[in-house]
Amino acid sequence: MNNGVDNIERMVDILSSLPTIGKKTARRLTYYILKQDLEYANNFSATLIDLVEKVHLCEVCYNFTETKVCKICESEKRDKTKICVVEDPSDVSYIDNTNEFSGLYHVLHGVINPLNNINAQDLKIRELINRLQGVDEVILALNPNVESDITAQYLANIIKPLDIKVTKLASGIPLGTSIEFSDNATISRALEGRVIIK
Ligand SMILES: [Zn+2]
Incomplete structure (x- = not known):
């Protein structure tokens, strides 16, 4: 999984697992991300981790x-x-x-x-x-x-x-x-x- 092509395909696979995102859009998004700098990627992944780690269900209403x-x-x-x-x-x-x-x-x-x-x-x-x-x-x-x-x-x-x-x-x-x-x-x-x- 260390050569660039595999990483691109991994990203396409992950993005296309999202609702309404097909393979084609996933590929377009992947190439867009590749054009950004490392700070963009760091912020992106930190936000993703924060989202999943910090957001949970309200213990009264389950929102x-x-x-x-x-x-x-x-x-x-x-x-x-x-x-x-x-x-x-x-x-x-x-x-x-x-x-x-x-x-x-x-x-x-x-x-x-x-x-x-x-x-x-x-x-x-x-x-x-x-x-x-x-x-x-x-x-x-x-x-x-x-x-x-x-x-x-x-x-x-x-x-x-x-x-x-x-x-x-x-x-x-x-x-x-x-x-x-x-x-x-x-x-x-x-x-x-x-x-x-x-
Ligand atoms: Zn609530």
Whole structure:
């Protein structure tokens, strides 16, 4: 692995393992990096290591944070009677950027998907149930697809008997798209028009 060609191929392989990056783009990025100086590479690798070493999951909501408990969970200004449940940490920022929601979040880290062998116990569902005291509404802000619908119904069946209102986003987000690819106005409308899960 010591000759230059192998190192180039190793870098192409690593970069193309990232989502949405194909071999061609990975190669273009690799050649771009090769044109930079050593300081660029040092900064790049240090940032990568810091990211993975210092960022971990909030022990309350399971969003990414560099502190024990994240800023949203710690904030006095957030409405602690409402929890918005999302699939991925990135969804928290998409929803919070709309300024439409002032409650707390809970990240499931996926949805139930029997075909891929992902069951309820693989997600942060028990952790969600354990923090529902004093909560009067759980908003399921999951993506519009079959697996998310199964997960939403599963959660509603557990949470509703606890006398907590369970709502889901209005169907503003088109089927097959995700929160990630929706603009602020669409997410705001979906939140505002949320409906109770029967
Ligand atoms: Zn948190």
